[in-house]
Amino acid sequence: MNSLRRVLSLSLLTAALASTGLAHAADFEARTVKFPSASNKGHPQVQGVEKFAELMAKKTNGKFKVQAFPGGALGPDLQTVSAMQGGTVEMTVMNASLLAGVAKEMAIFDFPFLFNNTKEADAVSDGPVGQKLLDKLQEKGLVGLAYWDLGFRQVHTGKKPIAKADDFKGMKMRVIPTPIYVEFMKSLGASPVPMAFTETYTALEQGAIDGMTNPLLNILDSKFDEVSKYLTITNHMYTPQAVVVSKKFWDKLTPAEQKLMRESAQETAVYQRKIARDEAAKVLAEVKRKGMTVFELPPEEIAKLRERSKPVVDKYTTELGPIVGEMYAAVDKARKAK
Numbered sequence: 001m002n003s004l005r006r007v008l009s010l011s012l013l014t015a016a017l018a019s020t021g022l023a024h025a026a027d028f029e030a031r032t033v034k035f036p037s038a039s040n041k042g043h044p045q046v047q048g049v050e051k052f053a054e055l056m057a058k059k060t061n062g063k064f065k066v067q068a069f070p071g072g073a074l075g076p077d078l079q080t081v082s083a084m085q086g087g088t089v090e091m092t093v094m095n096a097s098l099l100a101g102v103a104k105e106m107a108i109f110d111f112p113f114l115f116n117n118t119k120e121a122d123a124v125s126d127g128p129v130g131q132k133l134l135d136k137l138q139e140k141g142l143v144g145l146a147y148w149d150l151g152f153r154q155v156h157t158g159k160k161p162i163a164k165a166d167d168f169k170g171m172k173m174r175v176i177p178t179p180i181y182v183e184f185m186k187s188l189g190a191s192p193v194p195m196a197f198t199e200t201y202t203a204l205e206q207g208a209i210d211g212m213t214n215p216l217l218n219i220l221d222s223k224f225d226e227v228s229k230y231l232t233i234t235n236h237m238y239t240p241q242a243v244v245v246s247k248k249f250w251d252k253l254t255p256a257e258q259k260l261m262r263e264s265a266q267e268t269a270v271y272q273r274k275i276a277r278d279e280a281a282k283v284l285a286e287v288k289r290k291g292m293t294v295f296e297l298p299p300e301e302i303a304k305l306r307e308r309s310k311p312v313v314d315k316y317t318t319e320l321g322p323i324v325g326e327m328y329a330a331v332d333k334a335r336k337a338k
Contacts (some may be wrong), residue, residue: 028055028060033090033249036069036080043221044279045093045241046070048148048272048289052243057263061215064257066091076196085141087248093148096133096242097178103136105318106242106322110180112309113302115238115331118149118277123334125240126269129326134242143250144263147240149276154233156292158204159212161230163295165304174200174212176239183312185238188305204228213237216283217276225290233296236305241270271322 033256036054039045046068053066074080074089078099096336099105109116115121124130125147134144155173156164162168169189175181177194185192193209203209204227211228213236243265251260288294298306317324 021045027254028063029257031062031253031257033066034074035066035071035091035093036072036089037093037300038072038077039218040068040221041068041070044217044272044276045148047275048093048268051271052264052268052288055267056261057266059260060257060334071154072196072198072336076198076288078196081142081244083338084244084246085248087246089246090249091243091245093241093243095150095239097180097239098149098176099137099142099242099244100178100180101338102140102142103133105133105136105320106321107178107180108133108323108327109239110178110184110237111313111316111327112184112236113306114327116335118152118238118273119247120237120331120334121240122273123337124327124330127330127334129330132242132326133323135207137244138247141247143245143247145244145245145262146243146269148243148269149243149273151217151280152235153213153215153237153239154219154231154235155213156219156224156231158207158228158230160210161295162211162232162234162291162297164297165301165308167198172208172210173231174203175207180316182311183315184309187309187312201227216280216287217238218262220285221281225287225292229291229293231287231292231294232293234302249314 030320031213035049037045037049049066049068049070053068056066076082077092077094078101080092080094081099081102096106097110115124132145137144138205157171160167160171165188171190172193173185173190174195175185175192176194182192182194193207195203200209200212201222201224204212204224214224219231245261253261284294
């Protein structure tokens with residue numbers, strides 16, 4: 001009798017497991033996801049896209065096929081945003097502040113000297129304030145999943161170095177096409193030139209701009225060392241990379257698929273941040289080896305940049321509203337955490 005009970009129990013357990021497996025498999029449909037990015041193949045941003053694709057394929061038994069389109073192959077970032085809102089592109093990853101045209105509060109990530117280090121940036125981005133900012137995208141046709149890393153921004157120029165704060169005066173500097181970045185450069189005495197990232201190499205080569213700002217990762221990836229003689233370490237801005245999905249696509253997914261995409265994007269963030277930061281640590285030595293002259297602004301010159309940019313921060317503190325206070329409180333909490 002006991003043997004019969006055991007056999008029956010095993011049969012029921014096997015049936016239950018088989019049923020669960022079938023239900024799990026049924027949660028995922030065959031999907032194709034276009035996932036463009038501005039950086040070139042081999043860049044940590046693109047490696048993040050590839051890792052995400054790998055995770056989604058593995059966890060759906062190959063039903064989710066995520067296609068990487070590096071190097072701005074589907075157009076500049078803001079064009080991609082429009083395509084996502086229209087439902088013709090499924091995903092992208094880009095500077096979070098570029099989404100200020102969708103949700104104005106995203107502009108907070110362009111505040112100069114907001115973060116002192118990546119530990120603070122991660123704590124805030126992964127916390128309630130970072131999630132609140134992502135949530136604001138939904139009513140404008142986008143769904144934010146996670147934040148990846150590109151690094152702190154530095155300055156590189158062609159003919160004239162930035163060796164002190166006053167050297168910005170009169171320089172034609174390419175800026176991310178966001179209002180705060182434009183006004184930040186104006187506050188330093190530079191002439192800002194808003195321009196899509198994909199156009200910048202040629203603009204530097206032809207002298208249409210004197211310089212621009214970039215995280216270290218982008219300098220070698222886009223071969224800016226070929227058209228820039230000087231690099232200045234300023235760490236003036238850290239903008240996390242927002243991983244975003246088209247809401248039109250998102251709404252077609254099952255709850256299980258949505259959960260999996262979000263979890264995979266966040267799992268990828270851990271991987272992507274590590275490889276991005278490991279790679280950035282190597283770039284400085286490499287650009288020196290390749291002939292760039294590197295300047296590190298002393299603390300007193302950084303203090304001048306902070307002071308000159310303060311009116312910009314004050315203006316947008318009023319414009320962006322309560323999120324600014326919440327952001328600074330979150331930064332302060334992260335700064336005090338051990």
